[in-house]
Amino acid sequence: MKVLGTGCALLVSASALAAEQDISIQGKPLQVVTADGKKHSLATCDDYLALRKNNQQITSISGLPDRDYVEAKDSLVQCNIQHYAQQHQFVLDPQVDVPGIEKVVAHFPASAALVVSDEDVKELKAKGAGKTLQEWTPSLVLKDGRMVSDKEQVVYAVSQYQTFKNPQGKSQSFITLGSAVTGGTLGTLSTYRIDDAKGKIWIIMPVTENTTL
Numbered sequence: 615m616k617v618l619g620t621g622c623a624l625l626v627s628a629s630a631l632a633a634e635q636d637i638s639i640q641g642k643p644l645q646v647v648t649a650d651g652k653k654h655s656l657a658t659c660d661d662y663l664a665l666r667k668n669n670q671q672i673t674s675i676s677g678l679p680d681r682d683y684v685e686a687k688d689s690l691v692q693c694n695i696q697h698y699a700q701q702h703q704f705v706l707d708p709q710v711d712v713p714g715i716e717k718v719v720a721h722f723p724a725s726a727a728l729v730v731s732d733e734d735v736k737e738l739k740a741k742g743a744g745k746t747l748q749e750w751t752p753s754l755v756l757k758d759g760r761m762v763s764d765k766e767q768v769v770y771a772v773s774q775y776q777t778f779k780n781p782q783g784k785s786q787s788f789i790t791l792g793s794a795v796t797g798g799t800l801g802t803l804s805t806y807r808i809d810d811a812k813g814k815i816w817i818i819m820p821v822t823e824n825t826t827l
Contacts, residue, residue, distance in 0.1 A: 662823070723816070775789050
């Protein structure tokens with residue numbers, strides 16, 4: 615994983631990972647706890663998928679600093695997406711254009727906004743319905759391929775965009791939005807399945823390491 619730009623913790627998502635792909639952080643397997651309280655060591659996507667096949671929900675990942683924690687969660691999400699693609703005979707389409715971040719914030723729901731406090735969460739829930747991310751943060755402007763708000767001290771970028779197609783011609787797209795506080799160290803990666811991109815506000819579904827796709 616690498617950093618986009620300087621002065622902020624804007625991260626880049628990994629690609630969808632193969633089952634045998636190493637997901638260790640700095641050479642060490644991920645240490646996770648599942649909903650039943652048991653601890654597990656995950657070194658590959660196969661290890662993660664074994665938990666998923668047993669309907670285990672991951673409740674925590676321990677022993678990692680913030681940046682490595684974000685990378686670990688993203689790796690598990692990409693394992694989840696790759697497994698979904700294989701199960702449904704989807705193949706990555708390399709010809710699909712990545713939507714510009716200005717288009718994404720113009721159509722993403724405000725619910726995808728970066729929030730840093732409980733007050734932010736409450737305000738977003740109370741006032742964000744029916745608004746796009748751009749409408750929620752109107753001060754966002756395009757700078758060097760990113761949408762930046764100096765006023766709100768937040769930045770967004772498309773960290774990953776993948777479209778898969780199956781033999782019947784059906785397609786399914788996933789997007790990972792990188793968001794960060796400008797001039798700070800807070801940064802996160804959030805992945806979504808795009809279910810409908812026809813309207814003003816796209817219909818998206820958040821995808822985590824525990825999502826059943």
